[in-house]
Amino acid sequence: MSRKAIGYNVRRATQVALVVVVFVLGMAATSAVIEGSAVAGVETELPRGHVLAVSPAGFAWRDGIRPGQLVVALSDTYSEGGWRLETIDGSGTHISREAGFDDALRSTSPLAILALVAGGLGMVSIRTHRRWVGPLAAIGLALAAVPLGLQGEPVLSTAAMAGAGFVPAAVLANALTSLRWRIAVWTTIGTFTCAWILVRTTADPAYETFEGIRAAAAAYGTGALVAATIVRPALRGEGLHVIRPRLVDVVSVAVVGGASLILLFFLHLSAAAVFVTVSAALLLLPATRYAGRRLERAVLADLRAQVAQEVSEAERARLARELHDVPLQELSSVIRHLDAVPEAREEAERLRTVATQLRETATDLRPPVLDDLGLGAALDFLATQATAEGVHVTATVTDPGPDPAARPPTNVELAIFRVAQEAVTNALRHADAKSVQISGLVSRDTVTVTVLDNGRGLTKDRQREAMKAGRLGLASMRRRAEAIDADLTVAGSTSGTEVAVRWRR
Amino acid sequence: MIRVGIIDDHPLVIGGLDRALSSVKDIRVVARGGTVAEARAILARADVDVLLLDIRLPDGNGLVLLSSTANERRCPVLVLSSFETPQYVSTALRFGARGFMLKTAPLEDLVGAIRAVAAGGSAFTAEQLLDANTRSIRLSFRERQIVQLIVAGRSNEEIAGAIGSSRKTVEAHLTHLYGRLGIASRVELALRAERDGWLDLGPSGDAR
Numbered sequence: 001m002s003r004k005a006i007g008y009n010v011r012r013a014t015q016v017a018l019v020v021v022v023f024v025l026g027m028a029a030t031s032a033v034i035e036g037s038a039v040a041g042v043e044t045e046l047p048r049g050h051v052l053a054v055s056p057a058g059f060a061w062r063d064g065i066r067p068g069q070l071v072v073a074l075s076d077t078y079s080e081g082g083w084r085l086e087t088i089d090g091s092g093t094h095i096s097r098e099a100g101f102d103d104a105l106r107s108t109s110p111l112a113i114l115a116l117v118a119g120g121l122g123m124v125s126i127r128t129h130r131r132w133v134g135p136l137a138a139i140g141l142a143l144a145a146v147p148l149g150l151q152g153e154p155v156l157s158t159a160a161m162a163g164a165g166f167v168p169a170a171v172l173a174n175a176l177t178s179l180r181w182r183i184a185v186w187t188t189i190g191t192f193t194c195a196w197i198l199v200r201t202t203a204d205p206a207y208e209t210f211e212g213i214r215a216a217a218a219a220y221g222t223g224a225l226v227a228a229t230i231v232r233p234a235l236r237g238e239g240l241h242v243i244r245p246r247l248v249d250v251v252s253v254a255v256v257g258g259a260s261l262i263l264l265f266f267l268h269l270s271a272a273a274v275f276v277t278v279s280a281a282l283l284l285l286p287a288t289r290y291a292g293r294r295l296e297r298a299v300l301a302d303l304r305a306q307v308a309q310e311v312s313e314a315e316r317a318r319l320a321r322e323l324h325d326v327p328l329q330e331l332s333s334v335i336r337h338l339d340a341v342p343e344a345r346e347e348a349e350r351l352r353t354v355a356t357q358l359r360e361t362a363t364d365l366r367p368p369v370l371d372d373l374g375l376g377a378a379l380d381f382l383a384t385q386a387t388a389e390g391v392h393v394t395a396t397v398t399d400p401g402p403d404p405a406a407r408p409p410t411n412v413e414l415a416i417f418r419v420a421q422e423a424v425t426n427a428l429r430h431a432d433a434k435s436v437q438i439s440g441l442v443s444r445d446t447v448t449v450t451v452l453d454n455g456r457g458l459t460k461d462r463q464r465e466a467m468k469a470g471r472l473g474l475a476s477m478r479r480r481a482e483a484i485d486a487d488l489t490v491a492g493s494t495s496g497t498e499v500a501v502r503w504r505r
Numbered sequence: 506m507i508r509v510g511i512i513d514d515h516p517l518v519i520g521g522l523d524r525a526l527s528s529v530k531d532i533r534v535v536a537r538g539g540t541v542a543e544a545r546a547i548l549a550r551a552d553v554d555v556l557l558l559d560i561r562l563p564d565g566n567g568l569v570l571l572s573s574t575a576n577e578r579r580c581p582v583l584v585l586s587s588f589e590t591p592q593y594v595s596t597a598l599r600f601g602a603r604g605f606m607l608k609t610a611p612l613e614d615l616v617g618a619i620r621a622v623a624a625g626g627s628a629f630t631a632e633q634l635l636d637a638n639t640r641s642i643r644l645s646f647r648e649r650q651i652v653q654l655i656v657a658g659r660s661n662e663e664i665a666g667a668i669g670s671s672r673k674t675v676e677a678h679l680t681h682l683y684g685r686l687g688i689a690s691r692v693e694l695a696l697r698a699e700r701d702g703w704l705d706l707g708p709s710g711d712a713r
Contacts, residue, residue: 093689276597324561328587329515334610336521339612340528348611355609359588366589372560374567377592380643384591396703398649402596403569443646 016126016135018167022140023119025160027260027278029112029144030152035265038101039152040083044071051087056200056207058152060085063096064376068376101150108147113257115144120253134171135229138222145218158200164194168221172228189217192446306479313414322367325360331355364464367417373388374400375413375442379420379449381439386424390434393424398442408447408503413479416449416501422473422480423451423499430466430473431455431497445505447486450498457492477501507623510547511537511569513559513585518608522557523611532619541565548579554623557585558602560593566595571600581622594629595637599685604628641684642703651678652705656695 007404042065054061069087069141076083083098118140125132141164142476148157149247155485166189173185196214199207260278331351360370370378376399383395407413414454420438426435433455458466463474474490476497479487486503508531513519519537526532534545541564547556548570558567571582584597595666597605603622606615618628644652647668654664660708661679667673679691688694698704 008638107661139608236699282557324587325515329518329608332519332522332587333515336525336608336612338520340525350610352609355607363588370593371589372588373592373596376643377596379594383588393640394701396705398644398646401569402566403572404566437702439702 004301012126013138016123018137019122019126019133019140021159022144023116024117025144025148025156026114026140026161027154027274028156029147029160030109030116030261031264031274032153032156033106033109033112033147038105039154040085040096040098041152041154042085042096044074044085046074051416053484054203055152055154056203057149057157059098059101060096061149061203064094065096066205077377086313087227105147105150107297108219111143112147113261115140116260117253118143120256124253127381131229134167134174134259135222135226137162138168138171138225140418142222154201158197161214161218162197164218165196165221166217166226169217172221172225177227178226180363192217193335194229209312212480218493238413259456294492300500302479305475306483309476310464311480316365320368323362323365326370328355328358328362329360335429360460366414370413370417374399374404374407375417375449376400376440377402377411378417379438379440380504382417382421382424385435386428386436391428393428393436393437393438395440397438397442399440399442400444406444408442408444412447412484412486412503414486416447416486416503419477419480419499419501420449420451422477423453423497426458426473426499427451427455427497429457433496448500449505450500452496452498458490458493458497460494462492463490506533507619508535508552508554508558508579509533510538510550510553511621512538512540512547512556512562514539514562518559526616526619530617532616539563539657541570541710544570545574548574548582550576550580553580555603555619556580556582557619558582559608560586560588561586566594566632568600571597575601581620581625583628584616591633591636594633595643595685598629598634598637599681605633615628644703649683649704650680651675652698653693655691655704656698658695677712 008476014277034050039055039058040060042051043053043057048071051065051067051071053067054065063155065085065087066089067091072086072088082102087094118136122133122136122140134429141160141437145157145160145164148160151157169189171192173182173189176182176185192213196210199210254488256278260274262275263274331354335348335351336356338351339345349387367378367381369381376397379397380395383393386393404410420440424436424438427436431453433453436451438449438451441447442449456462458474466474477490479502485501486501489498489500491498491500511519511522511525511534513522513629516539519539523534526534536550536553538544539546539562541562544556544558544562544567547553562565567584573582581603582592582601583606584606586593586607587608589605589607594605601665604618604627606618606628621628647679650668651664654667659667661675662674665675668675679694682694683689686694686697688697
């Protein structure tokens with residue numbers, strides 16, 4: 001793999017990891033606002049005494065509760081009005097109540113849902129709109145950080161908030177062309193984020209300052225990222241390409257999001273179960289799309305091959321007709337003239353040789369027998385032509401004669417002739433067959449032709465091998481048969497191969 | 506004097522033939538045309554001794570014309586073709602042509618063939634006949650039916666009853682088949698049909 005490819009794959013993997021994280025956090029935020037309650041994050045000497053520890057992740061910190069303050073009153077979660085703490089220190093009285101934060105937490109439910117949607121959209125956009133992934137992740141992190149931060153759940157809230165501060169700047173820095181600058185920016189924001197995590201987990205009094213910087217970085221960074229990747233290209237007129245999401249993506253994310261909310265709100269399933277189901281559903285989207293793409297590509301390739309085959313056949317027919325209509329007729333008339341001149345005997349003979357060569361070329365392009373006499377005669381001709389030293393090719397055909405009104409359509413005759421021709425070629429060239437039997441029953445409405453050889457049989461394994469090796473005879477036979485809606489079977493055993501093609505009007 | 510008709514859709518070919526044949530003392534070109542319709546008209550004329558007939562014509566096919574007029578009174582036909590493979594020759598033979606030649610054949614061969622046909626003979630060369638007869642087996646549906654019934658051991662009368670035609674017709678078909686395939690008797694026909702698998706369509710082929 002080239003370095004470029006490795007870089008590409010690393011970037012792709014990072015993007016996938018990022019949107020998965022955002023999705024997880026969006027899900028956690030949603031379940032937090034639905035079933036969680038705010039965490040106070042306080043330890044006190046019970047029932048009276050001093051505040052021992054306060055976590056910046058809990059809401060008590062935001063209410064100004066700090067270690068060392070004296071507890072005035074404390075009522076537990078189960079008392080009326082919920083958890084409540086009143087403390088006092090030199091600066092006055094501090095009151096922290098659960099109910100207020102619970103309401104605040106629940107009022108952020110739109111943000112939580114939007115975060116979930118952003119993560120989902122990011123996931124389905126990996127394949128189609130990669131430029132969207134960074135901004136979507138940043139938006140999702142910023143949105144999820146608010147409810148998670150309010151709830152105070154230590155690990156998830158820290159992750160979401162740190163990510164919301166770090167990611168936009170990191171993605172923006174990634175666009176810098178100079179590696180030195182990129183490293184400088186990454187180091188700066190990385191160091192700051194680590195410091196922020198440190199002061200948060202150690203409940204350092206400096207946390208408030210750090211949190212102010214982080215929140216600003218998250219808000220401005222996300223704004224700048226959206227401006228740079230979506231707004232600016234849109235203003236430049238590149239918008240349609242970048243901005244418009246696929247309708248199917250939006251719809252599927254909406255469906256998945258809606259379904260997950262129903263599961264959480266109304267069916268009261270556990271957030272974890274919903275999360276697993278929903279992520280699986282969302283991850284399935286890009287996977288099925290990928291499979292669909294491959295299928296689409298295969299179908300297109302087949303269609304192209306079919307069109308190419310038709311074009312080539314039409315061209316061959318035209319050339320063969322042209323050779324017959326013009327040079328061959330001219331030659332025969334010139335030869336007539338020369339025949340009257342005894343001294344030109346040699347020239348006439350040479351022109352006869354030229355005529356023979358032209359006839360052979362025209363016959364190679366498209367056997368005239370097929371058009372003039374029909375499929376039965378053409379299969380017979382095929383046998384005549386393929387018979388060589390040590391190789392026995394016979395044809396036994398029943399056919400309606402040369403009258404076009406009694407024959408199958410021209411395209412059917414041609415397609416079946418080509419299938420038989422390919423089968424005979426395969427038998428002689430690849431299977432070392434010594435005897436080939438062509439049997440045919442041709443009428444206006446049905447055609448059955450089988451080609452049976454005694455060579456090395458084209459078993460399923462060999463067929464696959466041949467396909468892999470790029471020997472396209474089989475594929476071409478299949479296409480020919482498909483083009484006229486005929487059945488083709490290729491059966492190989494140790495004693496040979498039988499190719500059978502059946503058509504019915 | 507041999508009166509000759511020419512059917513070919515290429516004026517150059519007709520012109521060349523016309524000029525070449527008029528240089529021959531005992532031959533006179535009395536009719537010319539370039540379509541199946543014109544060919545049909547000439548075939549019915551009693552004052553034409555030999556018709557030189559092309560295969561590919563703008564409104565159809567000379568060999569198909571021969572097959573559709575096989576039972577009518579018509580003047581002898583010498584097929585003149587741009588291509589010559591055993592299948593063409595055997596088809597011409599089957600539909601009652603008296604000879605088959607390439608358009609580029611030397612004039613003396615052509616004149617010889619015209620004289621032979623005009624004299625009531627056949628102008629197929631020994632090589633053509635050999636090629637046309639020793640190749641693969643091609644049957645019409647009617648012939649296939651008859652072969653099937655012969656292999657099943659039926660008599661001509663039974664066959665005639667089975668296929669809904671007269672004993673005479675069956676005999677005519679058989680005579681024709683014997684001649685074409687170089688076979689002397691119905692036993693030989695049955696044996697060869699069995700041995701060479703004329704009625705088979707391969708192991709998985711549907712025989713009907």
